Amino acid sequence: MDLNEFFRMGGYAGYVWTSYGLTALVLLLNWSAARRREAQEQDSARRRSGTD
Amino acid sequence: MRRAATTAAANLVFRRDLTLAWRRWDEVAQPLIFYVVVTTLFPLATTPDLSQLRVISGGVVWVAALLASLLALESLFRSDVEDGTMEQWVLSGQPLGWLLLAKVASHWVLTGLPLVIMSPVVGTALGLPFDAWGALVASLLLGTATLSILGGIGAALTVGVRRGSVLLSLLVLPLAMPLLIFGSRAVGMAMDGDSPAGPLQLLAAIFFLTLSLGPLAMSAAIRISVES
Amino acid sequence: MWLWFHKLASPPHAYRVLGKLAPWFGWPALATILLATWWGLVKAPADYQQGDAFRILYVHAPSAWMSMFIYVVMAIAAAVGLIWRIKLAHAAAAAAAPIGASFTFLALATGSIWGKPMWGTWWVWDARLTSELILLFLYLGYMALRSSFDDPQRADRASAVLAIVGVINVPIIHYSVEWWTTLHQPASVTKIDKPSIAIEMLYPLFIMIIGFQLYFGWAISRRLRGEILRRERNASWLKEAR
Numbered sequence: 001m002d003l004n005e006f007f008r009m010g011g012y013a014g015y016v017w018t019s020y021g022l023t024a025l026v027l028l029l030n031w032s033a034a035r036r037r038e039a040q041e042q043d044s045a046r047r048r049s050g051t052d
Numbered sequence: 053m054r055r056a057a058t059t060a061a062a063n064l065v066f067r068r069d070l071t072l073a074w075r076r077w078d079e080v081a082q083p084l085i086f087y088v089v090v091t092t093l094f095p096l097a098t099t100p101d102l103s104q105l106r107v108i109s110g111g112v113v114w115v116a117a118l119l120a121s122l123l124a125l126e127s128l129f130r131s132d133v134e135d136g137t138m139e140q141w142v143l144s145g146q147p148l149g150w151l152l153l154a155k156v157a158s159h160w161v162l163t164g165l166p167l168v169i170m171s172p173v174v175g176t177a178l179g180l181p182f183d184a185w186g187a188l189v190a191s192l193l194l195g196t197a198t199l200s201i202l203g204g205i206g207a208a209l210t211v212g213v214r215r216g217s218v219l220l221s222l223l224v225l226p227l228a229m230p231l232l233i234f235g236s237r238a239v240g241m242a243m244d245g246d247s248p249a250g251p252l253q254l255l256a257a258i259f260f261l262t263l264s265l266g267p268l269a270m271s272a273a274i275r276i277s278v279e280s
Numbered sequence: 281m282w283l284w285f286h287k288l289a290s291p292p293h294a295y296r297v298l299g300k301l302a303p304w305f306g307w308p309a310l311a312t313i314l315l316a317t318w319w320g321l322v323k324a325p326a327d328y329q330q331g332d333a334f335r336i337l338y339v340h341a342p343s344a345w346m347s348m349f350i351y352v353v354m355a356i357a358a359a360v361g362l363i364w365r366i367k368l369a370h371a372a373a374a375a376a377a378p379i380g381a382s383f384t385f386l387a388l389a390t391g392s393i394w395g396k397p398m399w400g401t402w403w404v405w406d407a408r409l410t411s412e413l414i415l416l417f418l419y420l421g422y423m424a425l426r427s428s429f430d431d432p433q434r435a436d437r438a439s440a441v442l443a444i445v446g447v448i449n450v451p452i453i454h455y456s457v458e459w460w461t462t463l464h465q466p467a468s469v470t471k472i473d474k475p476s477i478a479i480e481m482l483y484p485l486f487i488m489i490i491g492f493q494l495y496f497g498w499a500i501s502r503r504l505r506g507e508i509l510r511r512e513r514n515a516s517w518l519k520e521a522r
Contacts (some may be wrong), residue, residue: 034506223424
């Protein structure tokens with residue numbers, strides 16, 4: 001199957017790629033939010049114990 | 053001996069609430085007026101044609117009853133929590149669930165029951181045929197009673213929260229959706245000439261389930277709200 | 281055995297264990313999801329009726345599954361926290377909620393997108409989508425209740441009651457919505473995603489579910505660590521924490 005065929009997804013390209021794209025987006029957002037949250041809390045904890 | 057004391061206490065609560073409400077009659081009338089006003093919105097928003105309104109009449113009456121009940125539920129426990137009565141109840145050693153159920157019951161008599169009684173009038177205004185009155189009243193009786201308990205759980209959880217009535221509706225409405233589905237369907241079936249027994253029985257089942265588990269959840273929620 | 285349980289429930293210990301555990305979820309999650317994606321988009325054949333649009337199933341159904349699974353996990357954690365007064369359990373419920381809500385949103389979005397080529401409309405009130413929508417309301421209500429209290433203990437315990445009430449209602453809601461849709465829909469519309477298909481076409485679905493589960497394990501480990509740090513703000517053990 002050549003690459004163009006693959007991207008066309010039998011004419012449903014918009015639907016399929018949007019769906020998979022949204023999935024990737026949601027997973028990425030949760031990933032970055034979880035990491036960022038943890039890092040924020042670690043920073044504030046470090047700062048707090050530093051000033052004690 | 054304990055049993056008699058609890059029943060007596062519950063009775064007292066029930067009667068005291070009714071007496072208090074009698075003195076503040078306008079507070080009781082407001083949900084009822086809201087009910088009629090909301091129902092009026094639908095013909096204004098769609099069409100004055102009764103034959104078209106009839107199709108959605110059962111649903112509209114039900115939705116209006118839901119919203120009117122929820123509006124009245126937010127203040128269910130507020131005054132008792134604020135003046136310390138609730139704390140006394142929690143500490144009293146009486147089974148809290150019964151006392152709360154008594155409060156919910158008196159609230160239903162004051163708000164839910166009038167809605168049910170008004171419903172044939174409101175329904176007829178939307179083209180609901182006489183044949184469906186029985187199903188309408190029966191479904192709303194069960195539905196508003198169940199909703200009072202569900203709303204009681206929500207009210208207990210949200211006591212003292214700023215703009216709690218919006219939050220209360222947000223929490224309770226998804227839980228009330230099965231009631232709406234079965235209730236309006238019962239009315240629809242009666243309008244089509246079928247027996248509404250199926251959905252009515254389901255409503256009854258949900259009511260009894262809520263009646264048995266609801267007070268447990270309410271007392272847990274009240275304890276959390278009062279002790280924090 | 282109780283000793284292990286109580287040890288695990290202690291915040292500093294849990295913090296360390298979760299930190300070590302997270303990569304063991306994370307990397308396999310990535311690999312599995314990529315494998316499932318490749319399998320679903322490339323290896324699996326297109327459906328006879330729905331063509332390549334069918335491939336949306338491989339992200340839609342696992343999202344829906346996770347949305348339900350996480351709600352149950354959340355409710356169980358909340359119940360454990362309420363009954364045994366274990367703060368870590370409450371923290372786990374709080375950590376799970378946004379992840380569950382994300383999957384619910386994803387299930388709704390992909391379901392809606394899939395609907396357009398299938399039935400010609402962007403939305404249809406079928407049993408699966410309507411139930412997912414109500415589940416989203418339950419998640420949002422839970423998170424709204426949590427955020428309306430300043431007192432963390434009241435937030436924990438009140439939302440725990442709500443989660444338990446919610447999880448008991450979920451089967452009732454599910455059943456009533458099913459019942460409601462069968463009244464009016466013709467049979468052709470209710471076949472949303474599982475007509476009689478060969479088992480080989482479902483492999484990517486199962487693999488994706490495993491991938492999402494591993495992802496959930498990773499995400500909740502990291503979020504829970506963040507929750508622990510926030511709740512244990514003033515505790516002394518934090519001073520030595522990494």
